[in-house]
Amino acid sequence: MHLATRTPAEAGPETMRAMAFARPGAGERPMPCALPIPTPGPNQLLVRVHAAGVGRWDLLERDGVFARLPRFPHVGGSEGAGVVVEAGRETRGFREGDRVYGLVAQRDPKGGCHARFALFDAGLAWPVPPRLALDQAAVLPVDGALAAQALHAVLQVREDDALVVFGASGGVGHFALQLARNAAVRTLAIASGGDGVRLAERLGADVAVDGRRPGFEREIARFADGAKRTLALLTAGGEAAARLVAALPAGSRIAWPHGVAMPTIARDDVVAAGFGVRYEPDAMRAFHALAERGPLVPHVSRRLALERLPQALEAVAAHHLGRIAVLAA
Ligand SMILES: NC(=O)c1ccc[n+]([C@@H]2O[C@H](COP(=O)([O-])OP(=O)(O)OC[C@H]3O[C@@H](n4cnc5c(N)ncnc54)[C@H](OP(=O)(O)O)[C@@H]3O)[C@@H](O)[C@H]2O)c1
Incomplete structure (x- = not known):
């Protein structure tokens, strides 16, 4: 347990800033709120999020077009990058302080990356390739x-x-x-x-x-x-x-x-x-090998503060180049 490494700037020692939807609907906007910091399971990493991707799938989720709705208040964000704060006891190869990027399943009840902290399954998290900045790695996996x-x-x-x-x-x-x-x-x-x-x-x-x-x-x-x-x-x-x-x-x-x-x-x-895309560990391991060798350099055309997630979602729906990220740090 490494809660001491969480900064006092959070809303409280066990809570974090997050952007959450109160309910589904095309007109809905994510609102800033304080939510409990999620607790990692044995095969999970608790990550202090530096940056998270914002994509078309976030719009679909906001609009409630998926058959299964998430639990509300809902924190979205299927991809992100940051620093490991705590590694579940059955994870291998990750340590506190490692820079990682990874995926979170859509509608995960423990929440996604549009928050100060997120949980990555260890099988869907990888070390950030040294040639990439955290905000670039954040928009890479999906x-x-x-x-x-x-x-x-x-x-x-x-x-x-x-x-x-x-x-x-x-x-x-x-x-x-x-x-x-x-x-x-x-x-x-x-x-x-x-x-x-x-x-x-x-x-x-x-x-x-x-x-x-x-x-x-x-x-x-x-x-x-x-x-x-x-x-x-x-x-x-x-x-x-x-x-x-x-x-x-x-x-x-x-x-x-x-x-x-x-x-x-x-x-x-x-x-x-x-x-349909497969984000299973085997397919993603092959992808990560590619990401490490090059040749992918994500083009992040806009970076907005996490609290400006509503504007980031509007930017995704409008003309944009490459990817858009929100910065939680
Ligand atoms: N798990 C999955 O199955 C999965 C995962 C990721 C993505 N997707 C799907 O894949 C699709 C692409 O995702 P994305 O993240 O790449 O979205 P995106 O960033 O919005 O890319 C789509 C691009 O198409 C451009 N475009 C639209 N009409 C055009 C035209 N007439 N000529 C030239 N360009 C045109 C858009 O330009 P503007 O910027 O001007 O609009 C935009 O740059 C989406 O439908 C998404 O839902 C599925």
Whole structure:
């Protein structure tokens, strides 16, 4: 037990600052409150949160679209990074003071990372790669693991493939570009806005176009010309996604993560499927190995204080680049 290392700036020795929803609903805003510091189970780490990611899934959770509702007041935040304060007795390889990043299951009754302290299951927590700052590590696991699974497990990219990334300047998209470059896969980045195109170019996209402009899909035929295989990862849906799908050459493979509002695909000459992400320990261990070796550098475009979580959620719903983080420290 290392409660002495918790700072007196907390609301009390056993309570912490957190941002919590009182009830589900699209109009709801998380409110600051003092909640008990959670107690780690034998296989858990109590982590003093430095930073936490804010993503689209937080909006879905806020809006109460999932079949199972969390317990209220509810602290969200599925990913974060910080320092171990206490390691459960059955954990191995973690010590007080270690810098870690990790995942918390959505709707966990013990709360997520939008708080001063959070519990990580030891199997879903990893040492922060030395080349990354804590706020970068905080936004890595959800979208980074999704991008890695999309490219390596679902699309099974190979050197010299031609990969179209739709939503390339967003969370998943900007990780996908970096992983593709690392695998010597050519990319056409369909990014959002001029700033999105500039980010995609900086991250190594071979060609980058603005998918908010009419006619962006004309670039696809030129890009795919001569490629043995054309693959497409769609991280956003809607009418622009439909135009993209219509422009892909016959034989293309298309994948999108669950959560994307995909239009109906009326083509029988492409292979198309949505996929669910696995955040199980085995899959995540493989992801962490990738994160340690490089090549992923999370682009954190905005950092807001934890108390400004409502504004962070608005920023996720609006135009943004890469990822958005809240800082609890
Ligand atoms: N466990 C899971 O299953 C899981 C985990 C993570 C993510 N997801 C899903 O994966 C999807 C992507 O997540 P994310 O975190 O990457 O979201 P995100 O950061 O919002 O990325 C989506 C991107 O698509 C862009 N976009 C939309 N329309 C476009 C267009 N016409 N042209 C170019 N870009 C366009 C958006 O631009 P703006 O910034 O301008 O809006 C945004 O950058 C979401 O649906 C999410 O729910 C699922």
